[in-house]
Amino acid sequence: MQIFSNVEFSAQGQQLLARDVAPDAVHFGDPEQFGAADHAALLRSEVAFGSCPAEVLEQAAGLRWLQLDSVGCDPYLRLDWPRLSTRLTVTNLRGFFSVPVAETGIAGVLALIRAIDRLIELRQVREWRAVDLRSRLRTLHGARALVVGYGGIGHALASRLAAFGSHVETYGTPASGAGLTTLAELDGALPRADIAFLALPGTPATAGLFGASRLSLLKQTAILVNLGRGGLVDEDALVQLLDQGRLAGAVIDVTQTEPLAADSPLWSTPNVILTQHTAGGSSAEIDGKTDVFLVNLKRYRMGLPLDSVVDWAKGY
Amino acid sequence: MQIFSNVEFSAQGQQLLARDVAPDAVHFGDPEQFGAADHAALLRSEVAFGSCPAEVLEQAAGLRWLQLDSVGCDPYLRLDWPRLSTRLTVTNLRGFFSVPVAETGIAGVLALIRAIDRLIELRQVREWRAVDLRSRLRTLHGARALVVGYGGIGHALASRLAAFGSHVETYGTPASGAGLTTLAELDGALPRADIAFLALPGTPATAGLFGASRLSLLKQTAILVNLGRGGLVDEDALVQLLDQGRLAGAVIDVTQTEPLAADSPLWSTPNVILTQHTAGGSSAEIDGKTDVFLVNLKRYRMGLPLDSVVDWAKGY
Numbered sequence: 001m002q003i004f005s006n007v008e009f010s011a012q013g014q015q016l017l018a019r020d021v022a023p024d025a026v027h028f029g030d031p032e033q034f035g036a037a038d039h040a041a042l043l044r045s046e047v048a049f050g051s052c053p054a055e056v057l058e059q060a061a062g063l064r065w066l067q068l069d070s071v072g073c074d075p076y077l078r079l080d081w082p083r084l085s086t087r088l089t090v091t092n093l094r095g096f097f098s099v100p101v102a103e104t105g106i107a108g109v110l111a112l113i114r115a116i117d118r119l120i121e122l123r124q125v126r127e128w129r130a131v132d133l134r135s136r137l138r139t140l141h142g143a144r145a146l147v148v149g150y151g152g153i154g155h156a157l158a159s160r161l162a163a164f165g166s167h168v169e170t171y172g173t174p175a176s177g178a179g180l181t182t183l184a185e186l187d188g189a190l191p192r193a194d195i196a197f198l199a200l201p202g203t204p205a206t207a208g209l210f211g212a213s214r215l216s217l218l219k220q221t222a223i224l225v226n227l228g229r230g231g232l233v234d235e236d237a238l239v240q241l242l243d244q245g246r247l248a249g250a251v252i253d254v255t256q257t258e259p260l261a262a263d264s265p266l267w268s269t270p271n272v273i274l275t276q277h278t279a280g281g282s283s284a285e286i287d288g289k290t291d292v293f294l295v296n297l298k299r300y301r302m303g304l305p306l307d308s309v310v311d312w313a314k315g316y
Numbered sequence: 317m318q319i320f321s322n323v324e325f326s327a328q329g330q331q332l333l334a335r336d337v338a339p340d341a342v343h344f345g346d347p348e349q350f351g352a353a354d355h356a357a358l359l360r361s362e363v364a365f366g367s368c369p370a371e372v373l374e375q376a377a378g379l380r381w382l383q384l385d386s387v388g389c390d391p392y393l394r395l396d397w398p399r400l401s402t403r404l405t406v407t408n409l410r411g412f413f414s415v416p417v418a419e420t421g422i423a424g425v426l427a428l429i430r431a432i433d434r435l436i437e438l439r440q441v442r443e444w445r446a447v448d449l450r451s452r453l454r455t456l457h458g459a460r461a462l463v464v465g466y467g468g469i470g471h472a473l474a475s476r477l478a479a480f481g482s483h484v485e486t487y488g489t490p491a492s493g494a495g496l497t498t499l500a501e502l503d504g505a506l507p508r509a510d511i512a513f514l515a516l517p518g519t520p521a522t523a524g525l526f527g528a529s530r531l532s533l534l535k536q537t538a539i540l541v542n543l544g545r546g547g548l549v550d551e552d553a554l555v556q557l558l559d560q561g562r563l564a565g566a567v568i569d570v571t572q573t574e575p576l577a578a579d580s581p582l583w584s585t586p587n588v589i590l591t592q593h594t595a596g597g598s599s600a601e602i603d604g605k606t607d608v609f610l611v612n613l614k615r616y617r618m619g620l621p622l623d624s625v626v627d628w629a630k631g632y
Contacts, residue, residue, distance in 0.1 A: 099457045099481070100430075107430040110423030114416075116589060120427075120436050123590050126583045128575035134597025141415045163479030164419070259444035267442045273432060274439050281450025 004042045005293075006031050006050035007069045013290035020297065047300065049293045054079055057088065065300055067293050068092045071152075071280075072229060073310050074202040081312035091296055092316075094308040096288065097280035098152030101199070101253070104279035105153075105227050106140075106160055108251030109195055111273050112223055113138040138194075140164035146171065146193035148186065149200035150178035153227055157197050169193075190217035195225065202229030203315035212237035216246070223249045227279055230256040239265045242272065253279040320358045321609075322347050322366035323385045329606035336613065363616065365609045370395055373404065381616055383609050384408045387468075387596075388545060389626050390518040397628035407612055408632075410624040412604065413596035414468030417515070417569070420595035421469075421543050422456075422476055424567030425511055427589050428539055429454040454510075456480035462487065462509035464502065465516035466494035467632075469543055473513050485509075506533035511541065518545030519631035528553035532562070539565045543595055546572040555581045558588065569595040 003021060006029035017026060027041035034052055042052055043060050049067045054076050057066065064087065071093050111117050115133050122129055145161045147154045150172030158168050171186045172178030180186055190196060196218060200206045210224075210233040218224060224247060226233050235256055241247040249271035258277055260266060266274055282288075296306050310316065319337060322345035333342060343357035350368055358368055359376050365383045370392050373379065380403065387409050427433050431449050438445055461477045463470045466488030474484050487502045488494030496502055506512060512534060516522045526540075526549040534540060540563060542549050551572055557563040565587035574593055576582060582590055598604075612622050626632065 100453065100455050103426060103455050103457065103480070104430045104432075104453075107423070107426035107432050110419060111427055111432050111436075114420045114423040114591075115594065116420075116423050116427050116432065116591070117436055119589065119591055119594070120433055122592070123583055123588070126578060128592055130575070130592040130594050133592065133594045135599060135601060137416065137420075137594060137597040137599065139416050139419050139598050139600075141419070160476075160479050163476050165415070259446070262442060267439055272439070273435065275430075275432070275435055276438070276444055276446040276449065278431065278435070278446050278449045278453060281453040282455050283451060283453065284455075285451060 001025060001047065002041075002045040003027070003297075004038070004045035004048040004050070005029065006034065006038060006052070007289055007293070008286050009290055010287050013287060013294070016290070016294055017297075020294070020301070047297065051075070058084065061087075063088055065306065066090045067296055068310075069289050071095075071097060071316075072202055073316065074229065074231075077203065077312075077315050085312055089306060090310045090312075091306045091308045092310050093289065093292060094316075095152040096292060098156040100282045100285075101153045101227050101279040102156035102160060104253060104275055105157060105197055105199075105225050105251060108253075108273040108275060109223055109225060110140070112249040112251065112271060113140070113143075117271075117273060140166050140195075143167070143194040144169070144192055146189050146196045147178075148172075148196060148198045149228060150176040151199065151201070153199035154178070154197075157199065166195075187214065187217055190214065191219060193218065193222055195223045197225045198228045198232050200228040200232055201316035202231050205315075207231045208234060210234065210238075212240075215241055218247055220246055221248045223247075223251065225251040225253075227251075227253050230254040230258070235264075235266065239269050242269045249273075251275065253277055317341060317363065318357075318361040319343070319613075320354070320361040320364040320366070321345065322350065322354060322368070323605055323609070324602050325606055326603050329603060329610070332606075332610055333613075336610070336617070363613065367391070374400065377403075379404055381622065382406045383612055384626075385605050387411075387413055387632075388518055389632065390545065390547075393519065393628075393631055401628060405622060406626045406628075407622045407624045408626050409605065409608060410632075411468040412608060414472040416598045416601075417469045417543050417595040418472035418476060420569060420591055421473060421513055421515075421541050421567060424569075424589040424591060425539055425541060426456070428565040428567070428587065429456070429459075433587075433589060456482050459483070459510040460485070460508055462505050462512045463494075464488075464512060464514045465544060466492040467515065467517070469515035470494075470513075473515065482511075503530065503533055506530065507535060509534065509538055511539045513541045514544045514548050516544040516548055517632035518547050521631070523547045524550060526550065526554075528556075531557060534563055536562055537564045539563075539567065541567040541569075543567075543569050546570040546574070551580075551582065555585050558585045565589075567591065569593055 003026045008031050029038035047065050050069050143166045145166040145168045147157050147170045150170045161168050169189050170178040171180040174181045212234055215237050251273045253275045299306055319342045324347050345354035363381050366385050459482045461482040461484045463473050463486045466486045477484050485505050486494040487496040490497045528550055531553050567589045569591045615622055
């Protein structure tokens, strides 16, 4: 069995893999760039771990299983899955990033409401402004938090916010257990939210969901947090609301273009915490991803159902 | 009954006070500076709300009750309380700041471990460094948190950290319900802590508790958070550990001198979040303090025991 990987393996992960399969059966590609050697290796592989250009999946006739190293699978949505899924199963890292993403989301909000952003700038200029700042600080305690998207990240956010004493409302599919399940209910909840956390997947149904009109349902004192996909939000409309003081702040992990263009206004829009799509990161990330693959590889070799199979009808 | 206050009252608070007592019975002093008029007014008052130079309390023979607008009462510790407490009861704002202080403490730690401090600096220079940053990020999930001081702040910290999935240990008095109650147990716990939160009151027993030798029990990857009093920590020793990379970071709300001296190394020591004693702040602070005073004033006038009486034997 030939295996393709363009995910970084720890030394320990490579040892664990070598214990299960012959080392020469594995092609290790460049995580940063998918080159010709990677292309050739993928075409002769049965199993792949990582990512590749979407069209290569159609060419790789012998590929039976692709373990993505992400949760999002939006780059592959345009393929002909009714046909392709008869020979290829795709699994993702569902739930893998939920905890670190929720932590960065809450870190960003706390940085804004407890003025950590301002205090960092004040330290740079050695200025003591305690008295001015104190009365402007807000708390998660008693705040109305709206969690939009009630999957792994949404659940991780909701339980933490509840411990802070926030009033939490959730929006998601009926199957997710969210309290709000229709767009009308979502739009009813947005005007009362102090903080709206977006944690939806990137699908045709969610693209542009937060356009100018929905964004302006948020109140002037509200904070928007985007932990899902850049495409959920109309960035120009968001920047305008922030520039005009019609929104109090934003925590932006994902943007429409990544890396962010050098001339993007998000570099300088007021009251923005820009986390550069780092929210899923942690020192445990490399080993953790490898572990997920190795566990699923064992299931694959034993003929067991794989964990976290992507449902292409839903798109996640 | 004459009342002295040098705490800022909201318009609503002043109305509520006027409903209970004659408006001309209240002297409103300057919150920033205790002047001669304040001195004279305090000497003829039965009730005071705010703070004053310690020696004035000894002169104010008619004063029966002082409601402090702080939790800390360290400036008054040196007075002769066995004698003074026979005529004067002091109450403080015990518990009042616990929630905002805990939020700033967690905000500061999350800023360090999720690199919000670094991301704010990167936005200033429009630099995208997502890949470098991701693998250096840490999580509260799975971290060992040691909460030193198990009063209101300690409890608020512990419940929130537990929701993040941290392993929480607590140190405090036997009556507090803390798991660790002796200095030997504290010193045993420090080397295994990923984050140590100091939330002890400033008393003779806690002054200098975290000197050079106790600080160096912390591991190189640990973060120290001081939310108690500046005097708990040897600042020079702390700065040295941080400068030498023998401690990963610090969140400092309280310092030995406030405002911090312009030449303090804490303005530039690496990996420090300096929150300028704002942790207790919130937009609800002014109204909230007034509410505590007005509730206690009602109890005082009805002859009921006051809330949050300072125990001078303990010093808090």
